[in-house]
Amino acid sequence: MKEIIAVIRMNKTNAMKRALVEAGVAGFTATKVLGRGKLVEDQSVIAERKARLLALAGDEVEPAETEQLVDGFLDGSRLFPRRMFTVMAHDEDVPRIVDAVMKANRTTNKVGDGKIFVLPVLDAVRVRTGEAGDAAL
Incomplete structure (x- = not known):
């Protein structure tokens, strides 16, 4: 059993939900979070992003x-x-799920498409029935 955590762009939320459903995921949790990844060091990318963001402000x-x-x-x-x-x-x-997440969230931008973490899970228990392990998923 594994836990997959994906941190993605806000504007990719609907595409992500569709991709997970199409990949056969039974259920998932989505949370609004704040964070940042590795700082971009390429000055041309920074200048391009700054110009685009300033233009959006009007x-x-x-x-x-x-x-x-x-x-x-x-x-x-x-x-x-x-x-x-x-x-x-x-x-x-x-x-299959990781592949679906990658396809749904990859952009042509050179930065900021997100991260995927895969962690082992020791156990799970379904509250309603008491089923444990893989049966609880």
Whole structure:
């Protein structure tokens, strides 16, 4: 038995739900989280992201305030909103589920598509019936 934890972009939530259902996942939990990954060091990527984020803000927001927020995202001092999915799976289903998660969340962006963690689970118990182990999934 394994626990699969996937931390993904917020805008990929619907694609992720569809992918998990299509992969045959019986159930999962999704939580809104904040976090950040490894800092991007490629200055061309940083400049491109900064320009895109500043353009999204438009003229309705104070430019200096917007630039400060954008810089905070890019320099690591602010956290990004993300969605964390938790899936319990039988060992033999893990490769199929991980593949589905990767396909649903891969973008052409050079950073920030997420992470997948696979952990062993010692036991599970279904509260309603008392079934344990694989039968509880």
